[in-house]
Amino acid sequence: MSVKHALLALLETEPMYGYQLRAEFEQRTGETWPLNVGQVYTTLTRLERDGFATGEAENAEGHVIYRITEAGRDEVAAWFTTPVARTQPPRDELAIKLALAVTVPGVDVGTVIQQQRSATMAALQDYTRLKRRAVGADPRELAWSLVLDSLVFGAEAEIRWLDHCEARLRRASREQASGTTTPNAQPVHERAADERTPR
Incomplete structure (x- = not known):
């Protein structure tokens, strides 16, 4: 599962902070694949490093709000239009x-x-x-x-x-x-x- 692309897709709807992203992801998928909040923030750090998202000033509660960049929008668009590869089956x-x-x-x-x-x-x-x-x-x-x-x-x-x-x-x-x-x-x-x- 691409947590990176899932978070980018959620950020495309609106800017959010880590806990919001985790809650949105789990709500939309029925908590079928729970995310660790540490994994969310690690992924956000990588997205920021790769230029797909930017962390903005903290909100009133002290949360850093992340916003998708144009490069991030392109990445999400490519993800949605690229088939999931079946060349290397996942371990069953x-x-x-x-x-x-x-x-x-x-x-x-x-x-x-x-x-x-x-x-x-x-x-x-x-x-x-x-x-x-x-x-x-x-x-x-x-x-x-x-x-x-x-x-x-x-x-x-x-x-x-x-x-x-x-x-x-x-x-x-x-x-x-x-x-x-x-x-x-x-x-x-x-x-x-x-x-x-x-x-």
Whole structure:
């Protein structure tokens, strides 16, 4: 997540100080990704250093008010119009856990999958309940609703993937029992490279 760009986008709406920025960010995203106020101020210092924001005189309460610069506006515009890169997937703890579980002796992979499916189903139910309450024409309500949509779709996709993993494990177990084995799968990054290479 780009905290830098999120804060710049908020500053584009109006000048704010650190605590205001944190509150605005968390309100608009439903506190899904809480920000540490120290992280906010560290980011503001970098934005000022890079010429994307300026810290102005303190207000009556002693808070430094930050204002976006023209370079900052250009940076936000570029961020909004540039797709999020998928070339380097983020680390997925669950995928790593299952990849290791199938290779470490003594791990009951079926139980790992079942426990995760139960936890993900519970999270999906929570998101769905929250989604019923997140209705309204206010842009902030819409923002929170879109975040919830992302969480719901992500949980649904995770459940489908877990079902797929379970089916693959059953098939591999049957093949092993019958003595038929399939060749090791080619790593995804090698497969992708092969598919890009013209033949």
